[in-house]
Amino acid sequence: MFYTVGEMAKLVGVAPSTLRYYDKEGLLPFVERSKGGIRVFKESDYEWLKVIECLKKTGMQLKDIRTFIFMAMEGDSTIGKRLELITNQRKAVLRRIDELQETLATLDFKKWYYETAKAHGTTEVPKNMPYEELPEEFREIRKRLRGI
Amino acid sequence: MFYTVGEMAKLVGVAPSTLRYYDKEGLLPFVERSKGGIRVFKESDYEWLKVIECLKKTGMQLKDIRTFIFMAMEGDSTIGKRLELITNQRKAVLRRIDELQETLATLDFKKWYYETAKAHGTTEVPKNMPYEELPEEFREIRKRLRGI
DNA sequence: TATTGACTTAAAGTCGGGTTTAAGTTGTAC
DNA sequence: GTACAACTTAAACCCGACTTTAAGTCAATA
Numbered sequence: 549m550f551y552t553v554g555e556m557a558k559l560v561g562v563a564p565s566t567l568r569y570y571d572k573e574g575l576l577p578f579v580e581r582s583k584g585g586i587r588v589f590k591e592s593d594y595e596w597l598k599v600i601e602c603l604k605k606t607g608m609q610l611k612d613i614r615t616f617i618f619m620a621m622e623g624d625s626t627i628g629k630r631l632e633l634i635t636n637q638r639k640a641v642l643r644r645i646d647e648l649q650e651t652l653a654t655l656d657f658k659k660w661y662y663e664t665a666k667a668h669g670t671t672e673v674p675k676n677m678p679y680e681e682l683p684e685e686f687r688e689i690r691k692r693l694r695g696i
Numbered sequence: 697m698f699y700t701v702g703e704m705a706k707l708v709g710v711a712p713s714t715l716r717y718y719d720k721e722g723l724l725p726f727v728e729r730s731k732g733g734i735r736v737f738k739e740s741d742y743e744w745l746k747v748i749e750c751l752k753k754t755g756m757q758l759k760d761i762r763t764f765i766f767m768a769m770e771g772d773s774t775i776g777k778r779l780e781l782i783t784n785q786r787k788a789v790l791r792r793i794d795e796l797q798e799t800l801a802t803l804d805f806k807k808w809y810y811e812t813a814k815a816h817g818t819t820e821v822p823k824n825m826p827y828e829e830l831p832e833e834f835r836e837i838r839k840r841l842r843g844i
Numbered sequence: 845t846a847t848t849g850a851c852t853t854a855a856a857g858t859c860g861g862g863t864t865t866a867a868g869t870t871g872t873a874c
Numbered sequence: 875g876t877a878c879a880a881c882t883t884a885a886a887c888c889c890g891a892c893t894t895t896a897a898g899t900c901a902a903t904a
Binding site for chain 1: 860861862863864869870871
């Protein structure tokens, strides 16, 4: 079965202009053309687009996804490099999750801060609450955030 | 103690141009000027910049940070709105962490996939590995990823 | 007072990831 | 054979978050 750019865009849930843009950026070297120059997407191209979607979700940049696609098209000789790329991306995602966990702790504190402020009608209450009265989970974080 | 834009930039670890940009975008309504028009940062402004840094880490956009700053400067009457903003941002961070956990699972699978491919010299081995031989933690994910 | 380094502004440039526009072409249906 | 929707391209535009540039000003030191 074959698809036009508009049909395939619907299948993968992006705008046709996005697929044309990816093509222009060299991310779709596998897409063929009709005699008239119109893009003809095959079933297997859908799988490639899923690969792109997956790598994009990891936060990978288009130029790196392009590199990955070219390596994958080259075959087994590039397995080592592909593994390296995936490993690096995995590390980047782990780091990002860590950062966000830190950030979440800060937001939890701020949420408590404003809930307490709201209950008392003033930020003075959470701001000046003595260390002993402060919920335990916020004692450390308030030190870090002093004045914030 | 007072600081110029360059000094304060060093203190908070950003480029002076960044602070000027934030000022232009209205994020620094608290910064005063000398008679000659030069920005004069106070100690307390450092705390505001730390607030901005913190909110930025949560992924909040500059225009929303600006809104937050203005509300915070207005005083206790805006506590409810600030709580709402923080709560929404907290939810956004939770969603983002969830997405990244999903993504991490995919990358773990791909890592195993290429490690196995590397060990055998071909992607055919992990690609066609029978369900029974597949490590348990990857059985579900391979179904979702079939062909990827 | 003159120099010098750091400041000022507006405007333009950069980057990533697209979207929109304009002018023209393809392919299908009648 | 003509109409029409959907395709083609290059180029321009958009967004957020800056950075860079250019031309000019301030303020501390010699």
